[in-house]
Amino acid sequence: MELVASEIDIGTHLPTVLLNGADAEELGVHPLDRVQITTDGTTTIGIVEMTDELVAPGTLGVTRRLGHVEGRVEVTHAPKPNSARYVRKKLDDRELEADEIRAIVRDIEADRLNDVELSAYVSGVYSNGMSDAETTHLTEAMAEVGDHISWDDPVVADKHSIGGVAGNRVSPILVPIVAAAGVKIPKTSSRAVTSPAGTADTMEVFCGVEFSVGEIRDIVAETNGCLVWGGAVDLSPVDDKIIRAENPLSLDPTGQLIASVLSKKHCAGSTHVVVDVPYGEGSKVDGTAEARELADDFERVGDHLGMEVTPAVSPGDEPIGRGIGPVLEARDVLAVLAGDGPEDLRLKAVRLAEVLLDDCDVDADAAEILESGRAEAAFRDIVAAQGGDPDVTLADLVPGDERATIEADRSGVVTHVDNRLVSELGRRAGAPKDQRAGLTLARRVDDEVSAGDELFTVYAETASKLEDAVALADRAEPVRVRSREEAMVERV
């Protein structure tokens, strides 16, 4: 039918068109169906929403994502995209072929799937899982639509942690160690989604993190490494879109997770990747068997892609380091690089660097590189190359002025420090948006404490956010203290 189109902005990222109910009935289309819109010989596909308030009969509201469409247009009912059929196939628990997965990925990338279809895709992958073949196809399809960085070197190192452990700021220590060992390591990291700081947020305390592919090449050429925000380069445009359907139900389907990580590493030109899967209460993976399985999945899919993936698992049932929040984590990083700082963070970074260098077949001593100050020098080179102050000191990294210390209300032993609660505390305090907000942990699991001992200190930039965080700390129990007897057996 012929309608008169005019532009309307409803703030959607999809190629939505708005139809009056009467016209939708005449066309025989329902909400979220597709229509084909033809004008001057060109056709586009729109996703239907119905509204009698915003558009009158005879008119078509065209959102900007569809391109500029004005005036008389011919509108007909268009078929569903093929990818919708493949999503249904996944919900039927049938294995998807490579071209079917590619069709889904391309339609997600081009915003051709509506929220219902995108969510059904994530739900299907979550509920029914993916075979190694499917995950490999998905990784390849996701890599195909991303930007690529290429290197002349036969060995390009990389590292990934699946996250979930507060304060686990290993990369800013590991990357300089590996770079100082003479191995290129173009590390891209994420910003926080639900945590108080991603590695990119922590690095932003020191220097810029948003660079183009060309700039990344220059930084790495100069320093062997970089510590940049992956979101500034389009290594995985699909990943950013899928998160919309993962976030509401906190779904993180394994096949999707592996494909997201490895497609980015593939696009970054990495050949050797160590993948760290922390496990334990309060982390993303509950048990060690599950962690080993996931780590192995990474390795197998890496194999299919011709990428050397070294799987690693680590205890993740308490935070790593003392500081939580961008500035407080930056302090830990700088301290460790200077030969001081939290022992657990230093050990973990050195161990993962050792594993990665070994995997790359490079004869270098990670601990020695750190102790000798070569890692610190490499870090300062990277900071300088990324536009920061290479002479930064701990005195420059000042946490928020609003502070509250939380003390043990009984004597005993620390039995658990909960990653999720600690992260939630850090966010309440204002991190990552307020760089100086967060907390420092004074105790680790197994530490003896007396009533009145400091458990942790919260830092904020405003009094009201400090209050919010302290309210949560009083209500919940981020650091669990029990008697020695209670620690032996927990009632549930």
Added chain:
Amino acid sequence: MELVASEIDIGTHLPTVLLNGADAEELGVHPLDRVQITTDGTTTIGIVEMTDELVAPGTLGVTRRLGHVEGRVEVTHAPKPNSARYVRKKLDDRELEADEIRAIVRDIEADRLNDVELSAYVSGVYSNGMSDAETTHLTEAMAEVGDHISWDDPVVADKHSIGGVAGNRVSPILVPIVAAAGVKIPKTSSRAVTSPAGTADTMEVFCGVEFSVGEIRDIVAETNGCLVWGGAVDLSPVDDKIIRAENPLSLDPTGQLIASVLSKKHCAGSTHVVVDVPYGEGSKVDGTAEARELADDFERVGDHLGMEVTPAVSPGDEPIGRGIGPVLEARDVLAVLAGDGPEDLRLKAVRLAEVLLDDCDVDADAAEILESGRAEAAFRDIVAAQGGDPDVTLADLVPGDERATIEADRSGVVTHVDNRLVSELGRRAGAPKDQRAGLTLARRVDDEVSAGDELFTVYAETASKLEDAVALADRAEPVRVRSREEAMVERV
């Protein structure tokens, strides 16, 4: 944080609020997260969308579904609704408790779930199925939020077909038979969603179909029956909302289907229901075993609800009756009631009426009621009570003027008449919106045909729609003609 709210209309049915990206970052919220909005001591929950174009930093765009919110408001990050957790539980293939299902149903009813969550719910139920207990809880929860019609009679009959068979207009024949037998049968039907006519669309050719609960009570008091559109009464408000997430992938999860049907029957006050499950190529259920299983599921869930459900299966691999489309089906109905008309439609209506009357323990002869003209009289009474002309004749029911006859291009035998293609043809011709559009089938499966014999005739109200339908008829093969030999074994 404090924001200045102002109303904005983006045509959504959800309580959406629009945030500028900077404010969303400050609040730490992502698209589809919830925020709590407090003003003058009252709080509401909004679902977040981000747009830098429509709202400036410091302002909050409030859609009308949220109620009237203007001026300074306090906005904080609100937790996800509990129902989101239960949806995830279903995706984990864990059985849901009654109160968990109730929470999901109530949140859907109140538009508190976004498209991603709604779709994940449908996907989870589709992929992982529902136990009898879950389906029973779902039926009860859906019935709780619907309007109820109550009757003094101990026996109130009803009938449902799961659909998928073109032209299958049994209800307008069965209802008058049952009503004439002295049993109340307050039948509500649907309009077409993807077919060329629902029973409500066909009845609308004769009379009104949109009535309130009070009017339905009056019609049934007068005539023992009614044939009205269920959508005009709020028997199942949730059903209409779930369809939004079922439509894009054509999902129709069994548990949801059973709960939708039986909750409506429960709200309509029915005590005895015959459920017809057609099976076969081109219908909704492929095989007879699957059909029997589904029919049994209906019976078992009915049992739990204290409702007598009689399961029935029927061959559904070709359309029933000759006409497809509102007016053409109305002609079949009137002809059968007058003792003429398509034999298959007459037989099926009589048989289902027999089964239902038997189930109701009523000693009545359905065939005799039809043959004697008592069913026709009852039908005309219902038409009159619903505001139509009780003296309507076939001559009043004129199909569209634009006509095209499709002939066999070879001699042989009809091996298949495809419900889906026939329905698609009817829709292309303009049905159900154009009441007089559709087609009449001249041949049934197993009929011998010679090249040049009429297979079917398409009717439309406009030449362009006729053209569209004929183009599809030429391209596809709604009526399959094969040689006797080919009919024995089909190459695939």
